[in-house]
Amino acid sequence: MCGIVGYMGCQQAYPILIKGLHRLEYRGYDSAGIALIDSNNELNIYKAKGKVANLEHFADSKNISGTIGIAHTRWATHGEPNDTNAHPHVSQTGSLALIHNGIIENYAVLKKYLQDRGVVFRSETDTEVLVQLIGYLQQTNNCDLCTAVQQALREVVGAYAIAVIEKGNPDQIIAARKSSPLVIGIGEGEFFIASDATPIVEHTQQVIYPNDEEIVVIRRGEPLKIVNFENIEHPHQIKHIDMDISQLEKGGYPHFMLKEIYEQPQTLIDCIRGRINPEGTDVILSGVMDNKERFLNARRIIIAACGTSWHAALIGEHLIEELCRIPVEVEYASEFRYRNPVIYPDDVVIAISQSGETADTLAAVEIAKKQGAFIYGICNVIGSSIPRATDSGSYIHVGPEIGVASTKAFTGQVTVLSMLALTIAKLKNSIDPQLYRKLLGELRSIPQRMEETLKLDAPIRELSKIFTYARNFIYLGRGYNYPVALEGALKLKEISYIHAEGYPAAEMKHGPIALIDEEMPVVAIATTDSIYEKTISNIQEIKARKGRIIALVTRGNHEVARFADSVIELPETDERLAPLIAAIPLQLLAYYIAVNKGRDVDQPRNLAKSVTVE
Numbered sequence: 021m022c023g024i025v026g027y028m029g030c031q032q033a034y035p036i037l038i039k040g041l042h043r044l045e046y047r048g049y050d051s052a053g054i055a056l057i058d059s060n061n062e063l064n065i066y067k068a069k070g071k072v073a074n075l076e077h078f079a080d081s082k083n084i085s086g087t088i089g090i091a092h093t094r095w096a097t098h099g100e101p102n103d104t105n106a107h108p109h110v111s112q113t114g115s116l117a118l119i120h121n122g123i124i125e126n127y128a129v130l131k132k133y134l135q136d137r138g139v140v141f142r143s144e145t146d147t148e149v150l151v152q153l154i155g156y157l158q159q160t161n162n163c164d165l166c167t168a169v170q171q172a173l174r175e176v177v178g179a180y181a182i183a184v185i186e187k188g189n190p191d192q193i194i195a196a197r198k199s200s201p202l203v204i205g206i207g208e209g210e211f212f213i214a215s216d217a218t219p220i221v222e223h224t225q226q227v228i229y230p231n232d233e234e235i236v237v238i239r240r241g242e243p244l245k246i247v248n249f250e251n252i253e254h255p256h257q258i259k260h261i262d263m264d265i266s267q268l269e270k271g272g273y274p275h276f277m278l279k280e281i282y283e284q285p286q287t288l289i290d291c292i293r294g295r296i297n298p299e300g301t302d303v304i305l306s307g308v309m310d311n312k313e314r315f316l317n318a319r320r321i322i323i324a325a326c327g328t329s330w331h332a333a334l335i336g337e338h339l340i341e342e343l344c345r346i347p348v349e350v351e352y353a354s355e356f357r358y359r360n361p362v363i364y365p366d367d368v369v370i371a372i373s374q375s376g377e378t379a380d381t382l383a384a385v386e387i388a389k390k391q392g393a394f395i396y397g398i399c400n401v402i403g404s405s406i407p408r409a410t411d412s413g414s415y416i417h418v419g420p421e422i423g424v425a426s427t428k429a430f431t432g433q434v435t436v437l438s439m440l441a442l443t444i445a446k447l448k449n450s451i452d453p454q455l456y457r458k459l460l461g462e463l464r465s466i467p468q469r470m471e472e473t474l475k476l477d478a479p480i481r482e483l484s485k486i487f488t489y490a491r492n493f494i495y496l497g498r499g500y501n502y503p504v505a506l507e508g509a510l511k512l513k514e515i516s517y518i519h520a521e522g523y524p525a526a527e528m529k530h531g532p533i534a535l536i537d538e539e540m541p542v543v544a545i546a547t548t549d550s551i552y553e554k555t556i557s558n559i560q561e562i563k564a565r566k567g568r569i570i571a572l573v574t575r576g577n578h579e580v581a582r583f584a585d586s587v588i589e590l591p592e593t594d595e596r597l598a599p600l601i602a603a604i605p606l607q608l609l610a611y612y613i614a615v616n617k618g619r620d621v622d623q624p625r626n627l628a629k630s631v632t633v634e
């Protein structure tokens with residue numbers, strides 16, 4: 021996690037860097053810092069614990085002049101969040117300043133090596149080791165900064181996206197990456213560096229995505245150069261990015277999360293656009309069509325993901341198994357990567373990730389690739405690491421998701437998985453043509469049904485008041501709605517800090533039902549589907565133990581109201597697509613409970629949006 025940003029050009033760097041940090045604050049926000057070189061060639065560094073606003077407050081009255089600088093917003097890994105551990109870190113002599121996103125795994129060995137040679141450390145971070153090593157090598161070997169960076173990175177084990185500047189040299193930034201994201205923006209006589217494109221797009225749309233173990237040499241008045249550790253120049257490709265800046269603003273909503281919940285009818289339209297034909301008779305996911313033999317011959321499909329993306333994967337498992345009759349295994353990417361999984365060359369591995377940067381998911385992709393499987397990515401952030409590492413894939417096209425709690429990305433992922441299952445099922449002839457057409461029609465009507473669901477905002481806000489002080493929550497669902505229960509529980513815990521668990525409703529009697537008493541709110545997803553009756557029996561069992569039931573039902577259902585404490589009526593849809601609707605009231609419920617509790621909804625404690633450390 022952590023966000024890095026850098027600038028060199030003709031403008032004052034400070035306002036550009038601070039704005040960039042705000043854009044990247046979703047990546048981590050426990051401390052922030054900035055380094056600038058002024059017109060006297062002095063290196064001025066300011067750091068502050070807490071959010072970027074604290075840094076601004078502290079630095080605004082200082083010397084913040086200079087047309088070159090680097091800045092950082094931190095999600096602590098090594099060392100608690102405080103001013104000392106905040107980046108930028110400096111070398112022993114104070115001549116170099118460095119920012120870093122990633123983890124230096126062999127930092128302890130390197131630190132000992134440097135300490136034995138008289139280097140004194142100031143912070144507890146792994147990052148300081150890197151800047152101290154670069155400074156030490158530069159001095160010992162009497163070389164320029166780029167050479168010292170190349171030498172140092174050869175010794176490093178781990179992940180990094182770094183930028184380094186040097187006192188006395190206001191005309192150069194050296195940046196590099198391995199397994200952590202880095203984007204370079206190219207303007208008119210100016211350069212931008214960032215962890216993603218959001219701080220860059222308002223300045224330039226020309227970007228470069230450096231590859232692993234590449235070093236970017238940015239010098240004033242010269243074209244940018246990319247070299248490897250041996251100083252051999254690598255060709256680079258300038259890409260054009262298109263991003264609507266208004267998507268990066270709250271647009272009148274109090275929080276990004278609420279804005280993103282409300283965007284879902286439109287993001288769903290964006291997601292299916294150009295994939296389902298205007299007549300609604302066919303769906304074509306080009307990534308699948310271009311590789312149809314791989315899907316048709318797949319021995320099985322493995323889906324690797326984390327968090328919300330893993331919940332979407334569980335829905336994908338149901339869809340693909342039911343409609344395509346291909347066995348599917350869903351894996352936590354973090355477990356998959358370390359258990360020496362059996363992967364066959366005729367497996368298809370699908371990696372799902374909103375950010376496209378999740379370290380565990382990326383590692384799962386690399387492992388599966390080495391074993392010859394075909395790798396398909398389902399991601400949101402265009403040009404991010406996972407889409408670049410996969411053989412093919414589909415973007416979910418929901419626009420930037422900034423709230424840490426994933427909302428529109430979840431429904432986008434489920435939508436792409438639905439289209440993927442339908443595309444393969446048609447290719448395989450494993451779906452009845454009538455059902456195929458029905459599901460396409462249903463999918464096209466989901467935005468309208470989402471609009472109707474969003475009208476439940478006011479009653480859900482009222483309902484949230486009753487449960488603001490609950491200490492625990494249980495979420496229940498079955499079939500396609502079981503992953504929605506997991507997702508509802510995750511939403512609540514991550515933004516309200518209330519303990520919540522999701523269970524398959526029938527599992528309750530195997531243990532968790534012991535938790536039920538009159539204090540326990542139970543959110544039960546009981547929309548009309550093929551196992552509705554079974555779900556109802558499970559809910560009755562909870563009621564018999566005096567649990568407080570909040571039931572999600574299909575509009576017109578009067579049965580559940582007889583025993584549920586509160587009922588939320590949802591528009592009817594096919595059960596296979598019901599998660600796209602049922603997720604919304606759960607997002608709203610979590611949101612309003614968190615707001616009632618005064619939580620920092622968009623940037624909840626201890627979390628970051630993009631988990632680039634394992």
Ligand code: M6R
Pocket residue numbers: 326327328329372373374375376377378381424425426427510511514629630631
């Ligand atoms: O970017 P990814 O989809 O790979 O992220 C995976 C998880 O970190 C993410 O879904 C996380 O669980 C969300 N904060 C949940 O709202």
